[in-house]
Amino acid sequence: xxxxxxxxxxxxxxKRFEKVYHEQLYKNDVTPKAQFEYAWCLVRSKYPxxxxxxxxxxxxxxxxxxxGQRDYLYYLAIGNARIKEYSxxxxxxRAFLSIEPGNQQVISLESTIKKKMDKxxxxxxxxxxxxxxxxxxxxxxxxxxxxxxx
Amino acid sequence: MSxxxxxxxxxxxxxxIGDMGVGKSCLLHQFTExxxxxxxxxxxxxxxxxxxxxxxxxKIKLQIWDTAGQERFRAVTRSYYRGAAGALMxxxxxxxxxxxxxxxxxxxxxxxxxxxxxxxxIGNKCDLEGQRxxxxxxxxxxxDENGLMFVEASAKTGQNVExxxxxxxxxxxxxxQDGRLDLYAADSGVQHKPSQPGRNTLTNDQQSNKDNCAC
Numbered sequence: 001x002x003x004x005x006x007x008x009x010x011x012x013x014x015k016r017f018e019k020v021y022h023e024q025l026y027k028n029d030v031t032p033k034a035q036f037e038y039a040w041c042l043v044r045s046k047y048p049x050x051x052x053x054x055x056x057x058x059x060x061x062x063x064x065x066x067x068g069q070r071d072y073l074y075y076l077a078i079g080n081a082r083i084k085e086y087s088x089x090x091x092x093x094r095a096f097l098s099i100e101p102g103n104q105q106v107i108s109l110e111s112t113i114k115k116k117m118d119k120x121x122x123x124x125x126x127x128x129x130x131x132x133x134x135x136x137x138x139x140x141x142x143x144x145x146x147x148x149x150x
Numbered sequence: 151m152s153x154x155x156x157x158x159x160x161x162x163x164x165x166x167i168g169d170m171g172v173g174k175s176c177l178l179h180q181f182t183e184x185x186x187x188x189x190x191x192x193x194x195x196x197x198x199x200x201x202x203x204x205x206x207x208x209k210i211k212l213q214i215w216d217t218a219g220q221e222r223f224r225a226v227t228r229s230y231y232r233g234a235a236g237a238l239m240x241x242x243x244x245x246x247x248x249x250x251x252x253x254x255x256x257x258x259x260x261x262x263x264x265x266x267x268x269x270x271x272i273g274n275k276c277d278l279e280g281q282r283x284x285x286x287x288x289x290x291x292x293x294d295e296n297g298l299m300f301v302e303a304s305a306k307t308g309q310n311v312e313x314x315x316x317x318x319x320x321x322x323x324x325x326x327q328d329g330r331l332d333l334y335a336a337d338s339g340v341q342h343k344p345s346q347p348g349r350n351t352l353t354n355d356q357q358s359n360k361d362n363c364a365c
Contacts, residue, residue, distance in 0.1 A: 002213075003198050004196070004197075004198050009229060010229050010232060013226070013228075013229040017225075017226070033222060036222075037225055037226050040195065040226050041226065041229075068222075070194060071194050071195070074194045074195070075194075075195070100191060102189060103191055104175075104179065104187060104190075105175075105191075105193060105194060105197045108197070108198075
């Protein structure tokens with residue numbers, strides 16, 4: 001129960017749509033519907049490898065299937081944001097908004113992505129700070145041991 | 151929102167479902183932004199919105215999943231039904247076909263949610279009285295027969311929009327108070343956030359009393 005960038009697909013659903021896609025793939029007759037449904041589940045997986053696979057499937061669809069272009073762009077943005085490829089995610093958002101400038105759903109996705117970037121920027125800095133502190137502590141300890149010895 | 155403890159006691163998960171073009175996203179937007187979106191393109195997949203409300207003095211965060219009405223999204227949007235505490239089922243009072251499809255939406259909801267999920271039927275676009283195609287009475291009867299709560303509302307004027315979202319929350323809250331809804335079941339659609347020391351909720355009082363005794 002979170003938001004569009006953190007909610008995850010139930011495993012049963014992922015498996016169900018995967019099965020349909022693979023059956024069609026085996027017959028060499030994959031419909032855009034089956035590919036999209038599977039890709040939509042993949043980009044909501046908790047595993048980055050699944051998300052990356054979903055992105056590849058969506059990119060294929062984007063090149064080959066005119067009808068669902070806006071859907072593919074939207075989920076390409078979501079997939080990339082979920083694996084922290086933020087600049088790619090935002091470029092898909094921009095591509096979408098250049099076609100449909102006032103789309104609230106996509107504007108809201110853009111702000112969710114930017115908020116996540118902000119938050120992680122701070123977390124990244126905090127982690128770097130933690131490393132500096134740890135190194136400082138080690139140096140301090142080393143100096144204390146050294147001074148005791150002398 | 152500042153860091154630190156949550157400023158709400160519960161999270162309720164809602165879904166909004168119904169045929170395409172009935173105004174699901176506009177209802178959500180009216181509820182979260184208090185604005186009417188006049189130019190509302192078709193939703194892609196699912197859209198998400200939140201708002202914090204108050205029921206019986208408790209702050210509750212609503213997490214609302216607004217599903218796309220277009221048929222091509224329907225198979226995957228079903229996975230969002232799971233664990234919904236509230237389901238707003240919407241039709242358009244000016245288009246009978248959207249009303250005729252309600253039983254199919256209801257079947258999906260009953261099959262994919264839990265028995266305590268509160269289902270609220272909304273007849274949207276009630277500002278368009280001149281184009282009415284479904285009477286209030288027949289929809290009310292349908293709701294009564296199926297044990298649903300019901301209002302006619304308008305995402306455009308805002309009429310009854312708050313009521314629908316808030317009534318649903320009150321009913322869910324009531325189920326928690328009555329002990330019918332198990333807060334700890336994975337699919338209850340409710341999360342408890344016992345995070346404000348000294349301001350514990352009813353369900354938590356016993357636990358904290360015990361803790362106090364032990365000290």
